[in-house]
Amino acid sequence: MANYSDIKGFTVQTLSSDTAASRIDTGSWASTTPINTARHSIGGAGTRTQSIMFGGYDAPAAQAKALTESWNGSSWTEVADLNTTRSSCGAAGTYTSAIAMASSPPPNRAKAETWDGSSWTEVADLNTPRHDLNGGAGPNASSAMTAGGSSPNLAIAEVWNGSSWTEVGDLNTGRRNPTVSGVATSALASGGLISPNRQSITESWNGSSWTEVADLNTARNSAAGAGTDNTAGLLFGGNTAPGNTTTANTEFFDGSSWTEVNNLATPRMSSGSAGTTTSAIMAGGTPGNKSDVEEWTTTPADEFVQIHEGQLFFNSTANAFKETITDIPGASWASGGNLNTTRTGAGTGTQGTQTAAMAVGGNHPSPKGGGGYYDLVEQYNGSSWTEIADLNTARNATSTTGTNTAALAASGYNGTANVTITESWNGSAWTEVNDLPTARGTGVGVGVQTANLAVGGTPNAPYAKVFSFDGTNWTESTALNSGRYGLAGVGTQTDKIVFDG
Amino acid sequence: MAYKYCTATNWGKNFFTHEERRQFHLSGHPGEVWVVGDNLYGDQWISKVAGAIKTKEEAQAIVTGEIEAAQAAWDALPDEEKTDTNPRPVVYNLP
Numbered sequence: 305m306a307n308y309s310d311i312k313g314f315t316v317q318t319l320s321s322d323t324a325a326s327r328i329d330t331g332s333w334a335s336t337t338p339i340n341t342a343r344h345s346i347g348g349a350g351t352r353t354q355s356i357m358f359g360g361y362d363a364p365a366a367q368a369k370a371l372t373e374s375w376n377g378s379s380w381t382e383v384a385d386l387n388t389t390r391s392s393c394g395a396a397g398t399y400t401s402a403i404a405m406a407s408s409p410p411p412n413r414a415k416a417e418t419w420d421g422s423s424w425t426e427v428a429d430l431n432t433p434r435h436d437l438n439g440g441a442g443p444n445a446s447s448a449m450t451a452g453g454s455s456p457n458l459a460i461a462e463v464w465n466g467s468s469w470t471e472v473g474d475l476n477t478g479r480r481n482p483t484v485s486g487v488a489t490s491a492l493a494s495g496g497l498i499s500p501n502r503q504s505i506t507e508s509w510n511g512s513s514w515t516e517v518a519d520l521n522t523a524r525n526s527a528a529g530a531g532t533d534n535t536a537g538l539l540f541g542g543n544t545a546p547g548n549t550t551t552a553n554t555e556f557f558d559g560s561s562w563t564e565v566n567n568l569a570t571p572r573m574s575s576g577s578a579g580t581t582t583s584a585i586m587a588g589g590t591p592g593n594k595s596d597v598e599e600w601t602t603t604p605a606d607e608f609v610q611i612h613e614g615q616l617f618f619n620s621t622a623n624a625f626k627e628t629i630t631d632i633p634g635a636s637w638a639s640g641g642n643l644n645t646t647r648t649g650a651g652t653g654t655q656g657t658q659t660a661a662m663a664v665g666g667n668h669p670s671p672k673g674g675g676g677y678y679d680l681v682e683q684y685n686g687s688s689w690t691e692i693a694d695l696n697t698a699r700n701a702t703s704t705t706g707t708n709t710a711a712l713a714a715s716g717y718n719g720t721a722n723v724t725i726t727e728s729w730n731g732s733a734w735t736e737v738n739d740l741p742t743a744r745g746t747g748v749g750v751g752v753q754t755a756n757l758a759v760g761g762t763p764n765a766p767y768a769k770v771f772s773f774d775g776t777n778w779t780e781s782t783a784l785n786s787g788r789y790g791l792a793g794v795g796t797q798t799d800k801i802v803f804d805g
Numbered sequence: 806m807a808y809k810y811c812t813a814t815n816w817g818k819n820f821f822t823h824e825e826r827r828q829f830h831l832s833g834h835p836g837e838v839w840v841v842g843d844n845l846y847g848d849q850w851i852s853k854v855a856g857a858i859k860t861k862e863e864a865q866a867i868v869t870g871e872i873e874a875a876q877a878a879w880d881a882l883p884d885e886e887k888t889d890t891n892p893r894p895v896v897y898n899l900p
Contacts, residue, residue: 335820499889548892570833591894
């Protein structure tokens with residue numbers, strides 16, 4: 305009888321993006337509208353869809369800039385300038401409430417300005433003049449923090465409360481151009497430069513002290529960053545060692561370790577940035593004077609579907625049917641060396657490998673061949689079979705496990721009855737060890753010589769019992785759901801599958 | 806991995822999309838040189854951006870020329886601008 309689904313088909317799930325192991329794995333960088341004025345060493349604040357990029361350095365003109373560009377998600381508009389030109393300043397906040405902290409060139413190294421959505425206002429100076437900063441901790445013009453910088457390798461951190469700066473706990477490692485992200489009570493300072501060495505150090509701020517946590521996979525300075533607190537950070541681009549080259553590398557911090565995720569399209573350092581680990585924007589940078597902008601997005605939480613083997617879905621963004629399968633690279637069977645003695649039933653189980661295996665016992669395939677049951681054992685070396693020491697008891701259908709130097713042959717059929725005999729191979733001779741509790745044949749062995757299972761078989765009817773061997777004794781284990789014989793199996797004593805039969 | 810090489814001007818939004826970044830390798834280099842994964846999606850992208858196909862040697866020559874020009878500009882900077890946070894550009898090989 306035909307199934308209804310065979311006739312009418314079935315519904316395929318529609319997803320807006322591919323499935324992935326985690327949300328961050330769905331992230332990628334795409335191009336978006338360039339800023340109006342190419343430059344690097346830019347300060348950034350806000351989100352992917354609403355941000356400001358301010359200050360910077362125009363390399364060909366060799367001058368710091370005061371300009372501010374505002375992003376509404378589709379275009380950049382030049383708005384009110386900073387009161388002073390500045391590059392490599394600390395930067396934090398939102399589209400309408402931001403702060404620019406210290407910077408090059410002198411005399412701006414202690415000066416700060418706040419942004420109210422329409423203009424910049426100079427506020428109280430920092431306690432310690434500094435430059436060579438990247439990012440900063442917000443969340444806004446009334447609460448912010450900066451850490452590190454020059455000169456030469458500052459460890460000092462300062463917190464802004466909307467009216468004054470207070471020196472707080474120092475970084476454990478003073479350095480230039482660490483990438484600071486988060487908020488004044490929960491932040492990260494990642495990477496940096498202690499000339500001439502790029503740093504992979506990441507320090508976590510909990511509101512009172514810095515603690516060194518996991519290192520970046522790629523040491524770098526002058527990277528751009530995004531993140532909301534000390535449990536989530538995204539770091540992208542930067543200048544790496546060796547070779548003093550810029551990178552497109554992007555890494556994600558989950559609160560305990562950094563993982564490489566999809567790269568920027570264009571390597572760069574000293575860009576302006578804003579946003580979070582799931583939605584960020586990066587503008588400008590160097591080498592050269594860059595104006596191009598890339599934006600990072602991940603699949604929204606309510607649309608994210610975790611990857612599972614065997615999914616079939618329609619990706620409405622790519623307009624394509626997709627499946628999640630692991631393709632095994634093209635493979636084929638080729639002939640190997642022939643056994644010296646033709647036989648069937650020469651052991652079933654996880655014994656051996658493609659280039660080192662054994663044929664244990666067996667029987668002649670035809671009564672007319674005059675055969676009977678064999679105690680013969682042959683070893684394979686990847687190209688030819690060699691007869692080795694015989695079993696003590698001739699039989700077929702044993703459950704075999706182990707290697708060519710340490711194997712076990714359990715149970716089997718001796719031409720008259722199933723047997724409980726278990727024999728152990730030490731590389732030169734077979735020795736009888738403790739018998740299986742129940743006689744059987746045509747089961748399967750899974751595991752190694754001293755830790756394996758004898759599964760299924762045929763005492764009389766298909767057999768579901770499973771016995772576990774610890775190197776000395778057999779004990780009964782959890783039975784199969786359905787009795788069977790002539791089955792196959794792979795894995796270890798504690799992690800295996802059996803199939804067929 | 807096999808690559809193709811082209812030059813194309815990044816016009817901004819949708820020059821390369823998130824979906825395209827997941828479909829093929831793409832990396833941008835000085836001189837508007839793009840290294841593109843050699844598959845169907847990469848070919849479609851080169852067509853979309855009207856990329857001018859280059860050999861690897863031609864693409865490398867463009868990149869090297871751009872970097873050497875940047876090096877000359879850096880060399881002309883006053884010494885106080887030549888800091889290790891403003892490093893001299895380095896010539897590198899395309900993949």
